[in-house]
Amino acid sequence: MKLLMALISGILFGFGLALSGMTDISKVIGFLDLFGNWDPTLAFVMGGGILVSLPFFQFGLGKLKAPFFADVFRLPTRTDIDGRLITGAALFGIGWGLVGLCPGPAIASLAYLNIEILYFGAAMLAGMFVADFVDGLLTEKS
Numbered sequence: 001m002k003l004l005m006a007l008i009s010g011i012l013f014g015f016g017l018a019l020s021g022m023t024d025i026s027k028v029i030g031f032l033d034l035f036g037n038w039d040p041t042l043a044f045v046m047g048g049g050i051l052v053s054l055p056f057f058q059f060g061l062g063k064l065k066a067p068f069f070a071d072v073f074r075l076p077t078r079t080d081i082d083g084r085l086i087t088g089a090a091l092f093g094i095g096w097g098l099v100g101l102c103p104g105p106a107i108a109s110l111a112y113l114n115i116e117i118l119y120f121g122a123a124m125l126a127g128m129f130v131a132d133f134v135d136g137l138l139t140e141k142s
Helices: 002-020 025-032 041-060 083-099 103-112 115-141
Strands: none
Touching: 002 103, 025 041, 025 083, 083 115, 103 115
16 A cells, blocks of 8 residues: 555656646746747646645644655654755756756656656766765765
């Protein structure tokens, strides 16, 4: 049942990304181009996501002991801002701005069977392996 719900949630999320235009690379780049031909429509998509999730995080999270299909909530416990976080955020932002995709919409875009998306997916996986390797090297030194 847990896997079925994960599949249904993923399909629903991917459909929402496609319907909202988050998988349209030109629309995303237009949204990120603040000083050019800016397209503000994706701000409404993000705002809608915040409106749906904010009440849960503000009021519902403390009332539930666990998610419906898990034993506990797995929320981040770290609150510090370190070099790894800043570097990762910068690389994510640079990649998003250059390509117009982030991991969620990229995975949803695989349904389009577009070869460029496969290249992006391969580069994303390679980046994750390189980041994990470098993190292992840095962890050994400290």
